Amino acid sequence: MKTLIEAAVAARGQSYSPYSGYAVGASVLADDGTIYAGCNVENAAYPLGFCAEANAIGNMIAAGGRQIVHVVVTGPGTNICTPCGGCRQQIREFASSLDTPVTICDADGAVLLETDISTLLPNSFGPENLKNT
Numbered sequence: 001m002k003t004l005i006e007a008a009v010a011a012r013g014q015s016y017s018p019y020s021g022y023a024v025g026a027s028v029l030a031d032d033g034t035i036y037a038g039c040n041v042e043n044a045a046y047p048l049g050f051c052a053e054a055n056a057i058g059n060m061i062a063a064g065g066r067q068i069v070h071v072v073v074t075g076p077g078t079n080i081c082t083p084c085g086g087c088r089q090q091i092r093e094f095a096s097s098l099d100t101p102v103t104i105c106d107a108d109g110a111v112l113l114e115t116d117i118s119t120l121l122p123n124s125f126g127p128e129n130l131k132n133t
């Protein structure tokens with residue numbers, strides 16, 4: 001857990017967020033024990049920015065990972081930096097179960113909230129919905 005948090009904090013340090021100044025880091029632990037991290041990447045054309053969680057997931061997918069067993073998100077300040085709605089759905093796509101933990105930390109890695117994907121995205125739509133059509 002400590003290493004997963006450290007990966008998110010380190011990724012946050014690489015954030016490209018010159019417009020909002022809101023740096024976010026995220027890390028995902030894949031089912032094979034590998035940690036993948038990402039940071040938010042803003043763009044002068046605002047809608048083109050990427051969330052930290054999406055980048056961490058993209059890094060996992062590019063390396064061949066497919067199942068997430070734990071997610072950590074770090075953001076600034078004392079308000080919890082929970083994944084946005086879109087990222088909740090992206091996490092849901094690759095979560096190993098609906099109980100997959102999501103830990104929210106401050107910029108220093110102190111845990112502010114421990115939750116799970118089914119709490120963040122209740123009654124969610126997922127890959128199994130498309131398997132019986």
Ligand SMILES: [Zn+2]
Pocket residue numbers: 051052053054083084085086087088
């Ligand atoms: Zn997001």
